[in-house]
Amino acid sequence: MKILIVGAGAVGGYFGARLQQAGRDVTFLVRDKRAALLREHGLRVKSPAGDLTLHDLQLVGSSELQPKYDLVILSCKAYDLDDAITSVAPAIGGDAVILPLLNGMQHLDILEQRFGANRVLGGQCVVASTMDADGVIRHLGTVHGLTFGECAGGVSARARQIHEALSGAGFDVTLSENILQSMWEKWTMLATLASATSMMRAAIGDILQGPGGPQFLEGVLAECAGIAELQGYKPGETFYNRTRGVLSEHGSTLTASMFRDISANARVEADHVVGDLIRRGDAKGAKTTLLQLAYLHLKSYEAQRARMLG
Incomplete structure (x- = not known):
């Protein structure tokens, strides 16, 4: 081949x-x-x-x-x-x-x-x-x-x-x-991690220490997973067990690559990872309050970066 x-x-x-x-x-x-x-x-x-x-x-x-x-x-x-x-x-x-x-x-x-x-x-x-x-x-x-x-x-x-x-x-x-199920589950996890760590500019363990941190992470996950379910790809129990374990690990230094790109003043996949998820959620009447806030944060970063680069 x-x-x-x-x-x-x-x-x-x-x-x-x-x-x-x-x-x-x-x-x-x-x-x-x-x-x-x-x-x-x-x-x-x-x-x-x-x-x-x-x-x-x-x-x-x-x-x-x-x-x-x-x-x-x-x-x-x-x-x-x-x-x-x-x-x-x-x-x-x-x-x-x-x-x-x-x-x-x-x-x-x-x-x-x-x-x-x-x-x-x-x-x-x-x-x-x-x-x-x-x-x-x-x-x-x-x-x-x-x-x-x-x-x-x-x-x-x-x-x-x-x-x-x-x-x-x-x-x-x-x-x-069933590759689309696998892709939707990965997207759900990625969008949760990218939205949360980019918006808070902090690792999972740091977010968990803040007031309301665990509830915030669970809220972002719920919005992302809700969109996947409305699209016909409800995340499975194995996914939830694994993902909630990752999002509740105190002391974790885990961040999304999108957050690391922001830290390096690099380009980010805001539209593809978060924006498109919101678009698909809006089409189904999903709740996207936290995701929209994360997207605003990312688009503001893009605008600032473009201005600074001239």
């Missing part, structure tokens, strides 16, 4: 490196600056699961793409999705299928409209990784998993083939019969 990884950053570069190390046919779609760095130093991964430095890389630019790939893995930030679609479009032909690893759900609508629903899988990943200024990908923990499946549900022959191609590459792979 010929696999195209869009980008070679913290997520795509990590999983792509593992796949190539395992002998898979992997090509990276990268911009000129990243390509030059990779050619000079290789694709470098520092990880508790084993360090990698790969030099024999297949690199391609958008203008060189041809529709010869079976699987296209897309792992950009939501605010870069339009540019990523423009760049990767020449590769989408034949039986190519797209596996996006973005947060939320809005990207599925956009990709399906652009390339057709039959070409788009549902997917999500769990990996704490960053890329430093020297282009080294740093895996910050031991968790590195990828879950995917057909958006329509069930298990197809092509999904089994993709599962086989991705398995045995040094990270966890799960083929889901």
